[in-house]
Amino acid sequence: MHSQQPAVDRAFHALGDPTRRAIIEKLSHGPVSVSTLAEPLDMTLAAVVQHLQILEESGLVRSEKIGRVRTCQIEPKGFALIEKWITDRRTLWERRFDRLGALLAGPEEK
Amino acid sequence: MHSQQPAVDRAFHALGDPTRRAIIEKLSHGPVSVSTLAEPLDMTLAAVVQHLQILEESGLVRSEKIGRVRTCQIEPKGFALIEKWITDRRTLWERRFDRLGALLAGPEEK
DNA sequence: TGCATACTTAAGTTTCTGCTTGACAAATAT
DNA sequence: ATATTTGTCAAGCAGAAACTTAAGTATGCA
Numbered sequence: 001m002h003s004q005q006p007a008v009d010r011a012f013h014a015l016g017d018p019t020r021r022a023i024i025e026k027l028s029h030g031p032v033s034v035s036t037l038a039e040p041l042d043m044t045l046a047a048v049v050q051h052l053q054i055l056e057e058s059g060l061v062r063s064e065k066i067g068r069v070r071t072c073q074i075e076p077k078g079f080a081l082i083e084k085w086i087t088d089r090r091t092l093w094e095r096r097f098d099r100l101g102a103l104l105a106g107p108e109e110k
Numbered sequence: 111m112h113s114q115q116p117a118v119d120r121a122f123h124a125l126g127d128p129t130r131r132a133i134i135e136k137l138s139h140g141p142v143s144v145s146t147l148a149e150p151l152d153m154t155l156a157a158v159v160q161h162l163q164i165l166e167e168s169g170l171v172r173s174e175k176i177g178r179v180r181t182c183q184i185e186p187k188g189f190a191l192i193e194k195w196i197t198d199r200r201t202l203w204e205r206r207f208d209r210l211g212a213l214l215a216g217p218e219e220k
Numbered sequence: 221t222g223c224a225t226a227c228t229t230a231a232g233t234t235t236c237t238g239c240t241t242g243a244c245a246a247a248t249a250t
Numbered sequence: 251a252t253a254t255t256t257g258t259c260a261a262g263c264a265g266a267a268a269c270t271t272a273a274g275t276a277t278g279c280a
Contacts (some may be wrong), residue, residue: 015124015126016127022198025199028199029272030203031202033257034256034257049258050238065257068245068248068255069255069256074203083193089134089184090186092137092138093138093184113258144227153270154269154271156228156229159227161229161268177277177278179227180227
């Protein structure tokens, strides 16, 4: 139950981990190398690389290797997906709320 | 590592699970009882109750028990938190992108 | 009163995640 | 040339998370 899931599923799963959100926070200020990213994160570099793989597969991060250093940066595509998911749902429940409000205000014609 | 975490952490963790997102999707159309919620979800009612507890603690769902039936509904507060987290980060990286664009367009005075 | 419904709670099992270790590869510096 | 830096890969393990089972509670109904 983990191979062929849609992009929005992977994006939500990726953001579910606090370490990965910390990585996103750091990348928000600009592109950073893997080791710089790992430095403040009380864990081995290998663990950070694993988090980065998940972030990259989920479309939240993009990276490029030049020489021996891999530089990571935010990929907005993934964020757009989860924002869309939320706003789509909110549209549904707000529409319901509006209808309810209209009813409570008293049914009007026209 | 799970007791004193901020609300935004709990909200992201809650939405990381596909079953919980399915519950949110159903609730987006309006309030539903626990057993109605559980019906299409290939798992026991007890499991669904556990998911609901997490959703409720994360501020994404609210519920009220009347008689013997508990009715659940969306609580927008939790969603506002995670949308704010995303837009805050995007503000950062878009600002950077704007500055970059300005540089590439050629430095101008004034 | 007796029985079904709609949960609730606790405990145990299984599966998944995050992390470490260790060995390795490639680029760069000395 | 060799040492150092930067990252990659593959096991393996401990704890967390999801789920089940089973027993219990409170409400509503006949």
